[in-house]
Amino acid sequence: MKDEFEWIKTISPASHKQSSLIQGIGDDAALIKGSALDQIVCLDTMVEGVHFTQSTLTPFQVGHKALAANISDIAAMGGIPLFYLVSISIPPSWEEGELSQIYKGMAALAEEYDMDLIGGDTVSTKGPLVLSVTVLGQVEQGRKLLRSNAEPDDVVFVSGPVGDSAGGLSLLLERSHQGEFSTVEALLVKEHQLPLPHVGAGRILAKSNRRVALNDISDGMASEANEIAEASSVSITLFHDKLPKSAAIQHYPSKMQDEWMLFGGEDYKLIGTMSPDAFPEVQAACEKAGICLTVIGRVTKGTPGVLLDRGTSIEKLSKAGYNHFSD
Amino acid sequence: MKDEFEWIKTISPASHKQSSLIQGIGDDAALIKGSALDQIVCLDTMVEGVHFTQSTLTPFQVGHKALAANISDIAAMGGIPLFYLVSISIPPSWEEGELSQIYKGMAALAEEYDMDLIGGDTVSTKGPLVLSVTVLGQVEQGRKLLRSNAEPDDVVFVSGPVGDSAGGLSLLLERSHQGEFSTVEALLVKEHQLPLPHVGAGRILAKSNRRVALNDISDGMASEANEIAEASSVSITLFHDKLPKSAAIQHYPSKMQDEWMLFGGEDYKLIGTMSPDAFPEVQAACEKAGICLTVIGRVTKGTPGVLLDRGTSIEKLSKAGYNHFSD
Numbered sequence: 001m002k003d004e005f006e007w008i009k010t011i012s013p014a015s016h017k018q019s020s021l022i023q024g025i026g027d028d029a030a031l032i033k034g035s036a037l038d039q040i041v042c043l044d045t046m047v048e049g050v051h052f053t054q055s056t057l058t059p060f061q062v063g064h065k066a067l068a069a070n071i072s073d074i075a076a077m078g079g080i081p082l083f084y085l086v087s088i089s090i091p092p093s094w095e096e097g098e099l100s101q102i103y104k105g106m107a108a109l110a111e112e113y114d115m116d117l118i119g120g121d122t123v124s125t126k127g128p129l130v131l132s133v134t135v136l137g138q139v140e141q142g143r144k145l146l147r148s149n150a151e152p153d154d155v156v157f158v159s160g161p162v163g164d165s166a167g168g169l170s171l172l173l174e175r176s177h178q179g180e181f182s183t184v185e186a187l188l189v190k191e192h193q194l195p196l197p198h199v200g201a202g203r204i205l206a207k208s209n210r211r212v213a214l215n216d217i218s219d220g221m222a223s224e225a226n227e228i229a230e231a232s233s234v235s236i237t238l239f240h241d242k243l244p245k246s247a248a249i250q251h252y253p254s255k256m257q258d259e260w261m262l263f264g265g266e267d268y269k270l271i272g273t274m275s276p277d278a279f280p281e282v283q284a285a286c287e288k289a290g291i292c293l294t295v296i297g298r299v300t301k302g303t304p305g306v307l308l309d310r311g312t313s314i315e316k317l318s319k320a321g322y323n324h325f326s327d
Numbered sequence: 328m329k330d331e332f333e334w335i336k337t338i339s340p341a342s343h344k345q346s347s348l349i350q351g352i353g354d355d356a357a358l359i360k361g362s363a364l365d366q367i368v369c370l371d372t373m374v375e376g377v378h379f380t381q382s383t384l385t386p387f388q389v390g391h392k393a394l395a396a397n398i399s400d401i402a403a404m405g406g407i408p409l410f411y412l413v414s415i416s417i418p419p420s421w422e423e424g425e426l427s428q429i430y431k432g433m434a435a436l437a438e439e440y441d442m443d444l445i446g447g448d449t450v451s452t453k454g455p456l457v458l459s460v461t462v463l464g465q466v467e468q469g470r471k472l473l474r475s476n477a478e479p480d481d482v483v484f485v486s487g488p489v490g491d492s493a494g495g496l497s498l499l500l501e502r503s504h505q506g507e508f509s510t511v512e513a514l515l516v517k518e519h520q521l522p523l524p525h526v527g528a529g530r531i532l533a534k535s536n537r538r539v540a541l542n543d544i545s546d547g548m549a550s551e552a553n554e555i556a557e558a559s560s561v562s563i564t565l566f567h568d569k570l571p572k573s574a575a576i577q578h579y580p581s582k583m584q585d586e587w588m589l590f591g592g593e594d595y596k597l598i599g600t601m602s603p604d605a606f607p608e609v610q611a612a613c614e615k616a617g618i619c620l621t622v623i624g625r626v627t628k629g630t631p632g633v634l635l636d637r638g639t640s641i642e643k644l645s646k647a648g649y650n651h652f653s654d
Contacts, residue, residue: 005646022365026558027473028403028543029369034362034468038349042356043370043412043461045448076355085370087459121372127454132414134370134461141361146354216355231353319332 004122007096011103017114018082030118032083037138042073048091048128055176056169059098061193062131063105065266069218070135071113072197072268076216078145078206079137081113081199086120089130102131113199143206145272149213150232154273156297159201159286161244162221163257166264168192187248195268201291202270208282214272220265223319225297225306228273235302236273238317240310244294262308263320273299331449334423338430344441345409357445359410364465369400375418375455382503383496386425388520389458390432396545397462398440399524399595403543405472405533406464408440408526413447416457429458440526470533472599476540477559481600483624486528486613488571489548490584493591495519514575522595528618529597535609541599547592550646552624552633555600562629563600565644567637569623589635590647600626 012025023031046052046066057065067084074081086106090099103117110117115135139145168188171181181189197216205212213232215224221238229236240258249257274282279295286293297309306317339352350358373379373393384392394411401408413433417426430444437444442462466472495515498508508516524543532539540559542551548565556563567585576584601609610620633644 022471023473027475028400028541029367029406029462029464031404031466031471032366032368034364034366034465036361036363038361039359039366039463040356041359041368041410041412041446041461041463043414043447043459045414045416045450045457045459047416047450047452047454049453050451073355077358079356083368085368085461087370087372089372089374089457091454119368120370121459123372123374124377125374125454125457126376127374127418127452127457130372130416130452130454130457130459132370132372132448132457132459134368134412135356136366136368137356138361139358144349144358146350148354214355 008122010100013117016116018116021116021118024116024118030083035138036141038141038143040074040077040079040137040139041134042070043132043134044070044073045130045132047130056172057193058177059101060105063102064109064194066131066133067106067109068195068197068268070133071199072216072218074135074137075197075199075202076145076214076270077139078143078202078214079139080203081115081135081137083116083118083136084110085118085134087132089123089125091125091127091129094129139206145205145212145214147213147215147228147231149211150228150234150273150299152234152299152301153276154299155276155279155295156236156238156271156273156299157279157293158244158296159198159270159291159293161246162217162267162269163249163261163264164188164191164246165195165266166260167249167252184248184251187246192266195266197268198270200289201286201293204282204285204289205272208278210274210278210282212272212274214270217267217269217271218265220263221271222262222306222317224271226319229304229306233304235300235305235307236297237300237307237309238297240308242294242296262317335449337427340444343443345443348443348445351443351445357410362465363468365468365470367401367404367406367464367466368461369397370459370461371397371400372457372459374457383499384520385504386428387432390429391436391521393458393460394433394436395522395524395595397460398526399543399545401462401464402524402526402529403472403541403597404466405470405529405541406466407530408442408462408464410443410445410463411437412445412461414459416450416452418452418454418456421456466533472533472539472541474540474542474555474558476538477555477561477600477626479561479626479628480603481626482603482606482622483563483565483598483600483626484606484620485571485623486525486597486618486620488573489544489594489596490576490588490591491515491518491573492522492593493587494576494579511575511578514573519593522593524595525597527616528613528620531612531616532599532609535605537601537605537609539599539601541597544594544596544598545592547590548598549589549633549644551598553646556631556633560631562627562632562634563624564627564634564636565624567635569621571621589644
């Protein structure tokens, strides 16, 4: 890249979708009309060599995934994603064409939700590429789909099968994204490379106006269920035979399936709890929208934590998601 | 660092200042009550080895400065800074005590404005430390202190002396922050290490409800004035003998002063333009608040650009601020 000012012009959108945007890229900060709706904001970072490598994701997919991870956090609050800001730290080894692809990957996903790119920062680094994305969203006043909302007797649900992303990652680490994949393998690989956040499910849950505890599955189901259990001071039991599995993942040994489903992460499905009385209505609304909410467990009083019921045995399920600083 | 989850607990504030905050750190995203005021948002990044080194800034100062740069962007929109999110990419060489100091540097500055830390991300990297900060703020409805607001006949003003930060940087590059500094030198060094954004001046300008073009001086006065000239399609003339100088900077040769003032950057003062009729009232209000607005130039019709009038000669002042990708 020769000139950051010229570069910023190439990534600045020519028009915007959201009528509430007063000023996007091109001033000191973005300016947005006030709204009676509650605001949601999150900031997530992807580092080359940690969250992805150039052999697991194409630049387009890096962009898609960085934005998807943030939209997923908005979905987990029941919100509508509206705006995003991108900070990119660029090493000399990345070429301008590849950087453009990162922004195209974000723009393509943003298009799905009529989101506008409204700001950020472009800087150089001697280290790996670092991509930080901030997403702003909105949700109807007073909706609080927090982890701390779970109560005893709640059902535990998930908004789709999990584990495919981890399965895809293991294939990519073996063969890289330029490798040859069977149809089944390609499905897993795609789940890792181009995950779709579950905004639709989050919106139905928010609009139900019921008490809902909700988390997106970024660090693995075991980790996310533990976060709900801890925040709500409840015990959660997951039923092993109820965990939804994609057809693709069922081609693999069951030990591998378990590892991917429970500890894999980056699935961006939603896991939550709500009262068994309120659940059927929400489940039906989701079904109508083509989203399958599956009951996978139950909340009980007890020591905060997660148990996995395998029918013949019950085991404690510790967090064991990806910890950035463990050995 | 051993465990990111434990670490996040240590940096999570025990209470918050802003009553509009519904949920801060501890869920998928932060949740904030809606407001009729317009929202402002920005995202800025500091990279070790590019924006600072461990010999120019202490970890506390790194934190202070990363937040200050973002608050300054809110100030340049006339806004009130309210919330911040922090994404940090941590190399193995940084120790937990140093990382805590980064957060303490941010918290100390946030305290000045009753700002709350409401989210972010903590990840590992094999490269240099990268710190991305998002700040959210508010401004009264319809106030647009944009770069594109300048009109011919406007006065050009600045909210304080500039160049000290660049002077301080040159001393730090020579001797590091552990070096010995005279009283004068220490003043310059402090301006580089612990700059204070000009929120007060921005607020007075916003509340005046006048047409104001405004920029914060992060990349040097020449660069910022050029941004206003380009965005507004006007010519700006700066009068060399009107540029305010600190007493400290006047100890140095005038060539050096010019270099630091015009191309130094990281001063976080505000530069702007407004009608000469409206200016005295705003200037008086600033003076009452202990802020000195100085007229340094004039806007005219003409080719977009900036001229420096030295009395005996006039020269074109190109951007020449720090470009991340020039050689």
